[in-house]
């Protein structure tokens with residue numbers, strides 16, 4: 289190989305790749321219009337993005353998987369914890385994560401800023417991004433449900449507990465979230481029926497309850513998880 | 522050293538070394554954040570987010586200073602002329618360092634653009650752009666005036682131009698978060714897997730020509746092939762960051778295939794570096810230079826080529842994306858490819874700038890082996906944490922914090938390794954500031 293051939297390798301390689309890349313960039317711009325629902329990209333959403341940047345949330349949290357890995361991903365946060373869940377955590381992180389081994393700073397966001405953030409997260413959650421992240425994917429849940437059902441002979445209630453996001457707030461044997469109390473000995477204090485009632489509508493039992501009503505549990509799941517917890521003593 | 526204006530590079534290197542030291546301290550602090558529970562009062566005042574912004578911005582800043590210093594060292598020798606304007610070179614160094622310091626103090630007080638790695642606020646971006654333009658003007662004018670073109674010079678200038686151009690895409694505010702990330706990667710990916718590789722190729726080629734005495738034509742021929750392959754695979758390879766952002770599905774194919782080829786030029790670079798060192802014609806003066814050159818080539822291959830390839834296919838990246846696996850790769854790739862390249866430049870140029878022909882390399886060797894072993898093992902511990910995370914959080918779906926509990930042990934080990942890295946770093950910084958001639962063996 290001569291130096292001239294080498295030069296040609298360089299030129300052809302660079303130019304062909306650049307041309308392909310620019311063409312794909314043009315096409316991506318075109319397709320993102322509907323993949324990301326640009327028609328719903330309101331001023332509130334944009335304002336929410338600015339809030340997200342102002343407080344540097346992205347240097348602890350990832351969004352679409354980019355950023356820092358110190359805290360949960362924000363892509364599907366609305367689906368995961370709901371808008372009330374977001375409000376509470378962003379408004380009072382010092383309370384929400386008081387028992388957590390990892391803290392989020394209290395940055396004194398205004399209520400208006402928090403609403404803008406929610407608009408932003410809601411819009412981001414609807415981007416068609418090939419079903420990432422896997423832990424929040426509807427598909428994965430159904431697949432793991434099958435696995436859970438297969439192993440449910442042991443304890444269907446444990447499966448409900450794991451699958452229905454209780455772990456995001458509660459812990460067992462030190463594993464899980466810390467927004468709610470650890471449930472290791474909950475059966476000592478509460479009977480199965482009391483637990484059942486609490487899960488369905490915490491506010492009915494305790495007007496100041498922070499736990500959101502778990503509305504998406506079927507009655508059967510509710511019975512199962514209550515039986516499981518009532519036996520933890 | 523034969524040209525007076527090469528002296529400026531010495532100050533670039535010294536500034537880079539101090540900023541590197543600070544970067545590593547911040548790295549330790551990040552690992553402490555992962556290993557221990559810090560009280561809310563500390564988190565409110567100096568959060569992980571702030572520390573991370575400083576850690577990563579210092580990284581970019583000191584490496585760019587190193588590249589610029591390297592350029593100001595190499596260009597006079599390649600063009601056989603003095604630098605066009607030493608005054609500009611001075612001004613630009615001061616402007617860049619001041620911008621960096623202002624940015625870092627600003628981060629602590631919440632003045633930030635809030636986008637990872639590109640946190641520098643927009644007004645300061647303007648200063649960076651002006652500095653870059655002056656730098657390019659200065660280097661370009663030196664080359665044009667001398668009019669003694671070599672492939673090394675061309676690649677260096679091309680790489681630096683490309684580098685500066687890409688930075689512009691990181692400056693605007695994008696309303697649409699998808700488009701924002703699309704262009705964010707033009708800066709980050711096209712830098713480390715494009716422009717910076719060109720600069721690296723040019724600098725490595727220069728040092729190899731000077732130290733091994735291998736025929737310039739052979740080295741430059743390889744350089745063409747390598748940069749051609751870097752750009753061919755790396756440009757469309759940007760697509761390996763577009764899998765999950767809401768871009769069209771074809772990126773899974775284009776990104777996957779092109780990026781899977783990215784290790785090829787790195788492999789080629791490793792092979793030819795080792796070959797040139799083996800077939801050297803000149804007598805060895807400073808064997809440590811070769812240790813650094815080969816170390817750089819090998820860890821570049823492992824950190825970027827191998828660890829990059831492991832998670833670049835969409836089927837795997839679906840589970841590892843944005844996990845500690847990324848951190849493992851990010852650290853060893855940056856260290857192997859660019860930190861070691863900078864160290865090579867420092868150990869090549871700084872003795873010469875001090876008029877030392879053969880230097881005492883005892884401390885340097887200790888530093889190199891300590892830092893390289895610590896960083897390689899850190900890639901392992903971050904990597905294990907990342908695999909645990911991918912499995913527990915993503916495959917089992919057990920929630921983010923649950924996975925973090927299982928990973929904690931590995932962060933603690935990382936912290937210990939980080940302390941070793943820190944010690945190695947101190948050895949090197951001290952050594953480079955106090956270089957001494959080797960005792961002549963009789």
Ligand code: HEM
Pocket residue numbers: 355356357358544545546548549551552555573576577580847848851852855856860935936938939940942943
């Ligand atoms: C004592 C040594 C070091 C320690 C303990 C350390 C630790 C860390 C930690 C914990 C993070 C945050 C990752 C996250 O967001 O979860 C980080 C980020 C980063 N560090 Fe270091 N670091 C060290 C040295 C270095 C060095 C020498 C380099 C470059 C050569 C480097 C390059 C980076 C990069 C590029 C990132 C961003 C990573 C990404 O986005 O994936 N670090 N470091």
Ligand code: HEM
Pocket residue numbers: 353354355637709713714761762780781783784825826828829830831832833834838841842843844847850851852854855858859
């Ligand atoms: C010296 C060259 C390289 C450096 C310095 C480097 C550095 C990095 C860094 C810092 C990140 C994390 C960015 C972030 O999200 O904050 C990253 C991500 C990534 N790199 Fe590299 N890289 C290099 C080469 C490569 C190569 C050759 C490949 C593929 C063969 C590769 C594959 C990847 C992939 C797939 C990701 C995305 C990880 C994710 O999904 O989270 N890299 N790289």
Ligand SMILES: [Fe+2]
Pocket residue numbers: 710714758759761762
């Ligand atoms: Fe990349």
